[in-house]
Amino acid sequence: MTFNYLNLVGNAELIKQLNYAIIYRLIVQQAPLSRIQLAEVSQLAPASITKITRQLLKNKLIKEVDAQQSTGGRPAVSIQAKFSYYQTIGVQLSRSHITIELYDLGGRSLMSEVHPLTIFTEQEVQQYLISLLKQFIENHSKKIKRLVAISVVLPGLIDSQRGIVRYTPHIQVKAWPLAEMLRKEFNVTIYLGNDIQSLALAESYFGSTQDVEDSILIRVHRGVGSGVIVNQQLLTNHNQSACEVGHIQVDALGERCHCGNFGCLENRVVNDAIERRAIQMIEQGYPTKLTLDACHIANICQCANQGDELAIKLVKDAGENLGRAVAIMVNIFNPQRIVLAGELTKSPQILLSAVNSALNALSLEDLRKNLTINCSSLNDRSAIGAFALIQQALFNGSLLMTLFDDYN
The missing domain is CATH 3.30.420.40 (ATPase, nucleotide binding domain)
Known part of the structure; x- marks a missing residue:
């Protein structure tokens, strides 16, 4: 039997990286923390904590702050992340x-x-x-x-x-x-x-899914895209992709999509599709405050919020179609939270009500018991x-x- 020392070296370097990562993440997300608290939470030896924090201090990634209140003995120094150096x-x-x-x-x-x-x-x-x-x-x-x-x-x-x-x-x-x-x-x-x-991933670090392990973000714009977080990790596969939600079929009798299928979600909920439908309905004589010259998605959402019946119908229809796709994803992934992003979310109450209506009709009750759906808190154009x-x-x-x- 031969012994591979290269694997040992590789494993040692990986363990070092992971230990530094654990401590840095704890400091970023839970600071201020003392070295004793870091050892308790991370379950690393105090000597390892001292070595890791010394290196992080040396590289200006963390800083020591005012001593914590002591109950006796030497006061513990708190540590916080230092963000401004790099x-x-x-x-x-x-x-x-x-x-x-x-x-x-x-x-x-x-x-x-x-x-x-x-x-x-x-x-x-x-x-x-x-x-x-x-x-x-x-x-x-x-x-x-x-x-x-x-x-x-x-x-x-x-x-x-x-x-x-x-x-x-x-x-x-x-x-x-x-x-x-x-x-x-x-x-x-x-x-x-x-x-x-x-x-x-940004939503899980800085937005409305920070407090959950499993979440899905769906963004509607010119297309429909999604990202799935499982155990606070971005879900990808061998092809660096996952969950092409835009081509879930929501209407078997719908128009042909550029992918070749009929009635794809993308054809029903993207901005262009909603705007085209609004123009068609205005031309057919539906009463509305919307005009042919100002029939963009932002105006549609604004009019929906003001009670315009045609605008409400447009947002509601898009929400119901989106809810059909959401129900499929809930049945597959059982997330704790779903976040919607894009211009359509400028009419949040109407949109979320329609999404929840379809979701309740099409998903398993046990899988949606603790599920919450909300609109993104981040600027998706940044x-x-x-x-x-x-x-x-x-x-x-x-x-x-x-x-x-x-x-x-």
Whole structure:
């Protein structure tokens, strides 16, 4: 029998990373904590806590604060996370614009810019994005002292592990190695992810699903996307994707979808579909305050909130169709919370009532007993989903190890 020392070394490094990750996450989420409390909660030896906190202090990731009240003996010093020393950049590459935001390590937005996207080939977008990032860093150089990571999220099929864009609906790509290109240009750690999955992760870190283990986020915009969190971890598969909710069939007699199927959810609830239906019904003579010139989704939601019957019907129909898809996901995943995002949520009471009506009719009662459904508390047009990938890397320890290597 041969003994593989390389595996031992690898395992030791992984254990070190996970231990640092546990302590850092505890400090971020539960501070202030003393070293004694960290040892009790993490079940790591006090000597290990001392070593880990010493390294985190050295790298300006945590700080000691006023001593806690002592009941006798030497007072315990509290520890908190220090977010301001390092900076990160989050990028949302949507179908029509590029949002670039500067964040500290606590997810606080320090600066934000939005630029239009009017070019749609891989090489052109890459050059444009790099030039925008260079200009952003130059413009805000006084705030960017120690840039440690750039994260980019966009719609489509994203191979996060390899940093490759396999498919995105608005850019002509062919295994686009975007992460590698950005790493060469900026010499920092690069993260790449799907925008909706990343938004689900952001909701679990900073939004309305922080207090639950299992949740689903569904965002309705030009398409319908979803992200599933199980045991506070983003659910992905071998193809870096999961839960293509937009192509669940909700109407067998519905119109043909671009995917080839009939009556897909996407065809019934996206902004364009609701706006087209509103125009058709106005032209057919339905009484409404809506006009053909102002028939966009924001106006539809506003009129629905004001009691306009046609607008209410449009939002309610979309909510019922969304509820049919939600019921399927509840039956499969049994989440504790479902969060809805997108412009349609600007009419929350009507929307949630319709979703719950369909859900109650189509899902198992035992699976929805403790389920809550609400609208997102985050700005889904910001780059907070991109920062969530950086937070994930801090919480699993991989970015912590990189910081130790780069700044020691």
